[in-house]
Amino acid sequence: METFTNKNDKQLHFNQIRGIINEMNDGDRYCSITLTVGHENTRNVNVSLRKNEFDSVINKFKIGDKVCVRFFLSSNKKGDRWYTSANALEITKDI
Numbered sequence: 001m002e003t004f005t006n007k008n009d010k011q012l013h014f015n016q017i018r019g020i021i022n023e024m025n026d027g028d029r030y031c032s033i034t035l036t037v038g039h040e041n042t043r044n045v046n047v048s049l050r051k052n053e054f055d056s057v058i059n060k061f062k063i064g065d066k067v068c069v070r071f072f073l074s075s076n077k078k079g080d081r082w083y084t085s086a087n088a089l090e091i092t093k094d095i
Contacts (some may be wrong), residue, residue: 016070018094021063045069047088066094
């Protein structure tokens with residue numbers, strides 16, 4: 001994934017999460033990776049990526065790699081329910 005560059009100065013800080021890649025899902029338009037995070041109480045976190053970004057990620061990382069993902073959250077309402085997505089900005093190998 002390309003290095004993230006902030007396009008404006010309205011938001012300077014973004015969220016990040018560290019975990020181990022346990023699944024990579026390739027889709028037509030949107031793709032995702034699933035990370036296992038936590039120590040004693042592990043849980044899965046799914047992060048969405050665009051197709052062109054996923055193609056570069058699949059070549060750099062593999063299942064079992066420890067990574068750090070910078071992301072932003074977005075939500076939309078469908079019917080009477082809200083859905084929230086974590087959208088990846090940058091994925092780097094975690095040491």
